[in-house]
Amino acid sequence: xxxxxxxxxxxxxxxxxxxxxxxxxxxxxxxxxxxxxxxxxxxxxxxxxxxxxxxxxxxxxxxxxxxxxxxxxxxxxxxxxxxxxxxxxxxxxxxxxxxxxxxxxxxxxxxxxxxxxxxxxxxxxxxxxxxxxxxxxxxxxxxxxxxxxxxxxxxxxxxxxxxxxxxxxxxxxxxxxxxxxxxxxxxxxxxxxxxxxxxxxxxxxxxxxxxxxxxxxxxxxxxxxxxxxxxxxxxxxxxxxxxxxxxxxxxxxxxxxxxxxxxxxxxxxxxxxxxxxxxxxxxxxxxxxxxxxxxxxxxxxxxxxxxxxxxxxxxxxxxxxxxxxxxxxxxxxxxxxxxxxxxxxxxxxxxxxxxxxxxxxxxxxxxxxxxxxxxxxxxxxxxxxxxxxxxxxxxxxxxxxxxxxxxxxx
Numbered sequence: 025x026x027x028x029x030x031x032x033x034x035x036x037x038x039x040x041x042x043x044x045x046x047x048x049x050x051x052x053x054x055x056x057x058x059x060x061x062x063x064x065x066x067x068x069x070x071x072x073x074x075x076x077x078x079x080x081x082x083x084x085x086x087x088x089x090x091x092x093x094x095x096x097x098x099x100x101x102x103x104x105x106x107x108x109x110x111x112x113x114x115x116x117x118x119x120x121x122x123x124x125x126x127x128x129x130x131x132x133x134x135x136x137x138x139x140x141x142x143x144x145x146x147x148x149x150x151x152x153x154x155x156x157x158x159x160x161x162x163x164x165x166x167x168x169x170x171x172x173x174x175x176x177x178x179x180x181x182x183x184x185x186x187x188x189x190x191x192x193x194x195x196x197x198x199x200x201x202x203x204x205x206x207x208x209x210x211x212x213x214x215x216x217x218x219x220x221x222x223x224x225x226x227x228x229x230x231x232x233x234x235x236x237x238x239x240x241x242x243x244x245x246x247x248x249x250x251x252x253x254x255x256x257x258x259x260x261x262x263x264x265x266x267x268x269x270x271x272x273x274x275x276x277x278x279x280x281x282x283x284x285x286x287x288x289x290x291x292x293x294x295x296x297x298x299x300x301x302x303x304x305x306x307x308x309x310x311x312x313x314x315x316x317x318x319x320x321x322x323x324x325x326x327x328x329x330x331x332x333x334x335x336x337x338x339x340x341x342x343x344x345x346x347x348x349x350x351x352x353x354x355x356x357x358x359x360x361x362x363x364x365x366x367x368x369x370x371x372x373x374x375x376x377x378x379x380x381x382x383x384x385x386x387x388x389x390x391x392x393x394x395x396x397x398x399x400x401x402x403x404x405x406x407x408x409x410x411x412x413x414x415x416x417x418x419x420x421x422x423x424x425x426x427x428x429x430x431x432x433x434x
Contacts (some may be wrong), residue, residue, distance in 0.1 A: 027042055027397070028040055028041060028042040028385060028395060029041055029042075029043075029220045030389075031220070031224050033227070033228060033231065033232075034236075035207045035231070035234055035235065035236040035237075036206075036207040036208035036210075036236055037207045037208075037210045037211075037212060037231060037234070038208075038210070038211050038212070038389065039211075039212045039213075039214075039223060039224060039227050040211060040212070040213050040214075040385050040386065040389055040395070041213075041214045041215070041218075041220050041223045042214075042215045042381065042382075042385065043216070043217065043218065043219060043220065044215055044216060044217060044378060045217055046217075047216065047217055047378065048117055048118050048217065049115055049116070049117065049118070049216060049378070050115070050116055050117075050118050050121045050124065050214060050215070050216030050217070050218060051113065051114075051115045051214065051215050051216060051378050051379040051382040052113065052114060052115075052121070052124055052125065052128070052212065052213065052214035052215075052216070052382065053111050053112055053113025053114060053128060053212070053213060053214075053382065053383070053386070054111065054112050054113070054128055054129070054132045054210060054211070054212055055109060055110075055111045055113075055210070055211045055213055055383070055386035055387060055390065056109065056110045056111070056132075056205070056209065056210050056211075057108065057109065057206070057209035057210070057390045058071060058108075058109070058110050058204045058205065058209075058241075059071055059105065059106050059107045059108035059109050059110060059182075060072065060105065060106070060107050060177070060180060060181075060182045060184075061107045061108055061177040061178050061180070061243060061244075061319075062108075062177070062204050062241050062243065063177065063180070063184075063200070066188060066191070067188065067196070067200055068180050068181070068184040068185055068188045069149070069181075069182070069183055069184015069185065069188050069189050069192075070184065070188070070192055070196060070197065070200050071105050071110055071182070071200070072105040072149070072182050072183055072184065073145070073146075073149060073184070073189065073192055073197070074105075074110065074135075074197055074200065074201070075103045075104070075105045075110055075112075076145045076148065076149060077135060077137050077141065077142065077145060077197060078103065078112060078131040078132065078135045079091065079101075079103075079131060080135075080137075080138060080141035080142075080144075080145060081135065081136050081137070081138045081141055082130045082131060082134045082135055082136060083130075083134045083136055084130060084134070085130065087141065090127065090130075090131060093123060093127045094114055094116055094120070094123060094124060094127060097116065097117065097120050097123065098116075098117065099114055099115060099116035099117070099120060099123075099124065100114060100115045100116075101113075101114045101127070102114070105182055106182070107177075107178055107182065107319060108319060108320060108391075109387060109390070111383065111386070112128050112131055112132050113128070113379075113382070113383065114127070114128055115379060118216055118217050118218055121216070121218060121222075121223075121226060122226050122229075125212075125226045125227055125229075125230050126229075126230045129227075129230040129231050129234070130230075133231070133234050135197075136194075137194040137197045137198070138194075139193065139194055142192065142193065142194065146189060146190060146192070149183065149184075149189050150186060150189060150190075152183060153183050153186065153189075156183065160258060160260055160262075160264045160330075160431050161264055161328070161330055163431075164264045164265075164266050164328065164429060164431055165266070165315075165326070165328060166181050166182075167256075167266075167429060168266040168268065168326055168328075168427075168429050169181070169324070171252055171254060171266070171427045171428075171429045172249065172268065172269065172270060172324045172326075172427055173246060173249075173324075174250075176244065176246050177243075177244060178246055178319065178322070202239065203239055203241060204239050204241045205237045205239050206237055206238055206239045206240065207234065207235075207236055207237045207238075208238070209390060211385075211386040211389050211390060212227050212231075212386075213382045213383065213385045213386035213389075214382060215378040215379075215381055215382040215385075216378070243320070243321070245321045245322075246270075246319075246321055246322045249269070249270045249425075251269065251424070251425050251426055251427045252427050252428075253427065253428040254428070254429050254430070255429075255430045255431075255432060256429070256430070256431050256432070257431075257432050257433070257434045258431050258432075258433070258434065259433070259434060260431055260432070260433040260434075261433060262330045262331065262332065262333075262433075263330065263331055263332065263333045263335075263336045263430060263431060263432050263433065264328075264329075264330050264430070264431040265328070265329055265330070265331065265336060265339065265340065265428075265429070265430050265431075266326050266327065266328050266427075266428070266429040266430075267326065267327045267340070267343055267344075267426055267427070267428055268324060268325045268326030268327060268426065268427060269324070269325065269420065269425050269426050269427055270322055270323065270324055271316055271318070271322075271323035271324055271325045271420055272318060272323050273318055273319060273320060273321055273322050273323055274318040274319060274320055274323070274391045274392065275320070275391065275392055276318075276323075278416060279318055279323070280401065280404050280405065280408075281408045281412055281413060281416055282316065282325075282416050282420065283316055283367075284363065284364070284367050284405060284408060284413065285350065285413050285416050285417060285420075286314045286315075286316050286325060287314075287363070287366070287367050287370070288350070288355075288363050288413075289314050289327075289346060289347065289350060290312055290313055290314025290327055291314065291366075291367075291370075292313075292370070293366060293370075295366075296312075296314070297346045297349070297350075298312045298314060298327065298329075298342075298343060298346055299311075299312055301342045301345070301346055302329065302331075302339055302342055302343070306338070306342070308331050308332070308335045308338065308339045308342070309329045309330060309331050309339065310330065311329065311330075312327065312328070312329040312343075313327070313328050313329070314326070314327045314328075315328070320391060325420065327343055329343075333432055333433055336430060336432070340428075344423060347417065347421040347423070348421075348423075350413070350414070350417035350421060351414065351417045351418045351421055351422075354410045354411060354413075354414050355410040355413060355414075356410075357410075360408075360409075360410050360413075364405050364406055364408070367405055368402050368405055368406075371398065371401060371402075372398065375398055
């Protein structure tokens with residue numbers, strides 16, 4: 025039996041809810057299948073700008089009233105923009121759930137984009153861009169997207185460019201929403217102590233007048249990856265490095281085994297191979313991370329670390345050495361068992377975070393049209409063989425297909 029329920033409204037919007045009895049908090053939000061990859065070249069950054077502007081005025085509220093609506097009762101209101109999603113979400117005590125749904129529906133579907141607020145927020149976003157530029161450990165991750173995806177929309181920075189951000193006006197936001205909003209690709213996701221009937225009643229109350237929208241944006245599929253090696257000189261004291269390539273899409277059967285492989289290589293555990301090699305054994309880095317981001321048609325993985333400029337080559341060689349081991353040396357029975365148990369434990373702890381689970385349910389429904397139970401995920405992990413992981417390592421960790429990006433001090 026599934027521990028969540030799904031209900032579809034007449035306008036196509038879907039509600040997914042998981043009832044959790046041991047809490048008084050409800051986490052909920054609208055997740056839309058719209059992101060920065062859906063922008064035309066002249067629209068770069070408008071999805072993220074829309075996320076900001078949703079808090080700046082609706083048909084019923086000014087900015088102060090939006091901010092104060094949930095904060096005044098101890099709740100939290102937030103949002104995020106990614107390459108493929110925009111989400112407005114909130115956390116409140118269960119007796120204020122109706123307030124949260126009403127406010128979230130208001131900012132999601134009834135923003136009016138006041139010109140004065142657009143001008144003000146334009147400056148905020150330009151400052152955000154400057155902040156990221158001044159944080160090289162963040163900037164290199166954005167720039168590495170360009171290394172992997174080039175001029176494709178997945179390679180564009182979510183924040184956009186200074187020129188595009190300076191160009192947006194009210195009609196640009198309305199046009200972008202009209203071109204991309206599809207109510208059949210919008211999920212209201214929630215986790216909390218309320219029964220499904222109450223969740224449906226409250227959501228229907230506030231979105232029943234939202235018209236059916238059927239925009240069908242034609243996402244450009246990514247193909248033609250070409251590895252590259254680039255070095256950039258910046259005002260830095262520490263070098264920043266990235267190594268990676270394309271990987272598996274969100275609906276690929278190899279996604280979970282590859283995630284397990286990457287967890288062994290450079291996951292969050294202090295016992296990851298890269299942490300043991302680069303930090304514990306040689307002291308070359310403070311931290312090293314291996315990340316995997318699946319998209320609907322492709323994916324990418326990257327290894328990121330900062331180090332002394334004189335240690336860059338040695339550190340790079342150590343990363344490649346650990347990848348080579350995974351390609352050439354199969355995991356032993358005990359190593360494989362420990363890797364599986366570690367990942368299972370990490371995922372079990374992650375599910376205890378109800379907010380993250382709420383966001384995961386909405387994203388999974390949009391990307392896969394299903395939500396895998398934790399037990400099914402555990403079973404899939406336990407079925408992964410050492411030979412399977414070695415095959416994946418040979419496919420993705422092939423040195424001939426890796427891209428490199430290095431920031432070096434001027």
